[in-house]
Amino acid sequence: MVKDDNMTAANLRSAFGGESQAYMRYSYWGKVAEKDGFKNVGNLFEAVAYAEKVHAQNHFKVHENIHGDQLVPSMAGFGVGSTSENLEAAREGELFEVDQMYASYIAVAELQEEKDAKRTFHWAREVEKVHAELFEAAKKDVDSGKDYTPSSVYVCEVCGHTHPNDAPDKCPVCGAPKQKYTEFAS
Amino acid sequence: MVKDDNMTAANLRSAFGGESQAYMRYSYWGKVAEKDGFKNVGNLFEAVAYAEKVHAQNHFKVHENIHGDQLVPSMAGFGVGSTSENLEAAREGELFEVDQMYASYIAVAELQEEKDAKRTFHWAREVEKVHAELFEAAKKDVDSGKDYTPSSVYVCEVCGHTHPNDAPDKCPVCGAPKQKYTEFAS
Ligand SMILES: [Fe+2]
Numbered sequence: 519m520v521k522d523d524n525m526t527a528a529n530l531r532s533a534f535g536g537e538s539q540a541y542m543r544y545s546y547w548g549k550v551a552e553k554d555g556f557k558n559v560g561n562l563f564e565a566v567a568y569a570e571k572v573h574a575q576n577h578f579k580v581h582e583n584i585h586g587d588q589l590v591p592s593m594a595g596f597g598v599g600s601t602s603e604n605l606e607a608a609r610e611g612e613l614f615e616v617d618q619m620y621a622s623y624i625a626v627a628e629l630q631e632e633k634d635a636k637r638t639f640h641w642a643r644e645v646e647k648v649h650a651e652l653f654e655a656a657k658k659d660v661d662s663g664k665d666y667t668p669s670s671v672y673v674c675e676v677c678g679h680t681h682p683n684d685a686p687d688k689c690p691v692c693g694a695p696k697q698k699y700t701e702f703a704s
Numbered sequence: 705m706v707k708d709d710n711m712t713a714a715n716l717r718s719a720f721g722g723e724s725q726a727y728m729r730y731s732y733w734g735k736v737a738e739k740d741g742f743k744n745v746g747n748l749f750e751a752v753a754y755a756e757k758v759h760a761q762n763h764f765k766v767h768e769n770i771h772g773d774q775l776v777p778s779m780a781g782f783g784v785g786s787t788s789e790n791l792e793a794a795r796e797g798e799l800f801e802v803d804q805m806y807a808s809y810i811a812v813a814e815l816q817e818e819k820d821a822k823r824t825f826h827w828a829r830e831v832e833k834v835h836a837e838l839f840e841a842a843k844k845d846v847d848s849g850k851d852y853t854p855s856s857v858y859v860c861e862v863c864g865h866t867h868p869n870d871a872p873d874k875c876p877v878c879g880a881p882k883q884k885y886t887e888f889a890s
Pocket residue numbers: 537540569570573642646
């Protein structure tokens with residue numbers, strides 16, 4: 519939990535808003551990909567959407583002691599294009615989170631000695647690096663006229679770590695065992 | 705779709721942000737309710753979360769021709785309390801949407817002659833009225849020491865209309881037939 523309604527709490531809200539919108543956007547783009555015949559890209563979007571849900575709810579939990587309605591400013595990507603364009607927009611959003619948003623939020627959490635917030639931001643940032651790579655790989659496949667190659671994607675329910683084809687024995691981000699991974703198969 | 709990036713487009717983004725966060729909050733509060741032994745309240749939260757997902761994605765679709773990253777300011781409720789407290793916070797959020805948010809957004813959409821946006825705001829507002837009533841009923845049950853009475857809740861996948869126990873022959877909000885309802889059972 520956070521100490522009080524400080525800058526870190528505002529950052530948790532903003533990250534919650536951004537992750538909630540990312541969940542919603544990826545669910546939608548996933549349906550577009552499936553409709554356009556890219557089943558495995560649809561499955562990837564669905565798996566990553568679930569990972570963003572894990573991030574959003576982890577942030578919400580750390581913020582649980584602060585009650586009430588708040589105006590939440592958060593960044594979000596918009597627009598519906600071709601699946602190649604949607605994958606590129608998704609990758610750019612992930613890189614913004616890695617380079618700007620979570621990098622800044624982690625620095626503030628450190629300054630304010632907010633350990634729980636620092637951990638949930640750190641886990642999310644490490645996972646977003648993977649998401650950017652997965653979307654890049656999927657875009658390469660789509661741009662060469664194919665579907666995304668892996669038909670199965672695993673997501674760690676503790677931190678959202680996302681891994682194509684199989685689950686690692688131990689989550690490289692949060693240390694959870696293999697059994698904590700959920701499979702998404704197209 | 706919207707004509708251009710006008711005030712209605714900004715309102716669609718804000719409503720998308722608010723609905724996305726409502727989805728996430730209700731999913732979380734639903735898990736809390738189940739953990740506390742209120743299975744049917746957990747099921748109600750899950751069904752209403754799905755309805756908010758329908759609202760968010762309907763707004764996203766109307767906004768689909770505007771591309772790029774945007775700072776989205778949206779209202780959201782925070783905090784995790786007892787299930788009775790969570791139901792009350794949920795009801796207050798629904799009433800804010802009915803009385804303030806969607807009432808205002810509909811007026812602006814009318815002024816700007818944005819038909820698609822007006823429809824998605826109107827459908828959501830009608831459904832939020834129902835949500836406020838359902839949360840009030842559930843809170844009454846919980847406050848008298850029982851679980852929420854209905855163990856089954858139906859949601860219209862077109863507009864999010866939410867109905868306990870059974871699906872109406874025709875959705876009273878969007879006119880969709882009975883087959884468009886998804887059942888949530890605890
Ligand atoms: Fe995330």
